[in-house]
Amino acid sequence: MDDIVCLKNVWVEIDGKTILQDHTLNIRQNDFLGIIGPNGGGKTTFLKVILGLIKPSHGNITVFGNSPQKSRPFIGYVPQLSNFDHEFPINVWEVVLMGRLSKRPIFQRYQHEDESLAEEALKKVEIWNLRDRQIGRLSGGERQRVFIARALISHPKLLLLDEPTASVDSKMKTKIYELLSELKKELTIILVTHDVGVISSHVDKIACLNCRIFYHDSKEITPETLEAVYHCPVDLLAHGIPHRILKTHEDGDNCSC
Ligand SMILES: Nc1ncnc2c1ncn2[C@@H]1O[C@H](COP(=O)(O)OP(=O)(O)OP(=O)(O)O)[C@@H](O)[C@H]1O
Numbered sequence: 668m669d670d671i672v673c674l675k676n677v678w679v680e681i682d683g684k685t686i687l688q689d690h691t692l693n694i695r696q697n698d699f700l701g702i703i704g705p706n707g708g709g710k711t712t713f714l715k716v717i718l719g720l721i722k723p724s725h726g727n728i729t730v731f732g733n734s735p736q737k738s739r740p741f742i743g744y745v746p747q748l749s750n751f752d753h754e755f756p757i758n759v760w761e762v763v764l765m766g767r768l769s770k771r772p773i774f775q776r777y778q779h780e781d782e783s784l785a786e787e788a789l790k791k792v793e794i795w796n797l798r799d800r801q802i803g804r805l806s807g808g809e810r811q812r813v814f815i816a817r818a819l820i821s822h823p824k825l826l827l828l829d830e831p832t833a834s835v836d837s838k839m840k841t842k843i844y845e846l847l848s849e850l851k852k853e854l855t856i857i858l859v860t861h862d863v864g865v866i867s868s869h870v871d872k873i874a875c876l877n878c879r880i881f882y883h884d885s886k887e888i889t890p891e892t893l894e895a896v897y898h899c900p901v902d903l904l905a906h907g908i909p910h911r912i913l914k915t916h917e918d919g920d921n922c923s924c
């Protein structure tokens with residue numbers, strides 16, 4: 668199967684501090700990879716490296732066989748929402764159309780094609796009825812769907828989502844995961860989440876990230892890996908994780924960052 672993202676001995680250092688330590692992994696076509704890890708562990712940084720927004724200090728990364736910058740038109744990104752000003756006076760339709768900005772010359776009006784794609788994306792995430800609503804007047808779950816639609820409007824081949832289920836109730840979480848399960852038939856998906864307890868029911872593979880990355884090309888997580896990543900008792904974290912993924916591995920060593 669084709670490799671979509673390949674990292675080889677990738678390190679990221681910012682202001683002399685190691686943020687990502689020696690990441691080597693391949694993400695294949697139609698993988699649905701979940702990334703878990705504690706706050707400040709480097710998950711957003713990892714996504715930004717794939718997007719080409721942060722350059723590795725050492726090592727090599729390719730996306731679709733090219734540099735991340737060259738491959739950016741094929742990547743959809745749903746950023747961590749805390750970075751967005753919800754009071755900005757803009758409606759759902761305009762936010763979704765903004766996903767087309769990189770495809771058009773600056774200052775050119777949106778074309779009919781852009782509007783058709785926006786309609787398609789809004790219908791896909793089932794919020795077509797909310798298209799005229801101001802972004803600040805949506806619920807958290809509805810807003811997440813807007814940002815997913817914005818990422819989908821250009822038909823990306825790789826979709827990166829940074830905590831799309833944060834501050835969303837369990838019913839809306841389930842709806843978002845169902846939507847992602849549909850999308851994974853046509854896309855490769857990398858999802859950052861703190862939903863440690865439910866993630867394994869939805870994704871095909873799980874990586875644990877806390878400066879170092881623990882990844883076995885499967886969704887097995889061991890108690891040792893969780894403890895190494897979260898630096899706290901495993902029982903707490905293992906609660907809610909199906910027993911079938913808690914098989915024993917021998918490589919749950921500590922992150923030295
Ligand atoms: N531009 C930057 N300058 C300095 N430090 C940074 C920068 N970006 C990230 N960091 C640091 O890198 C570390 C990892 O940050 P990152 O945002 O990737 O973590 P995260 O795993 O996404 O956390 P969270 O779960 O809280 O979103 C943190 O210690 C953060 O303070």
Ligand SMILES: [Mg+2]
Pocket residue numbers: 710711712747829
């Ligand atoms: Mg983050």
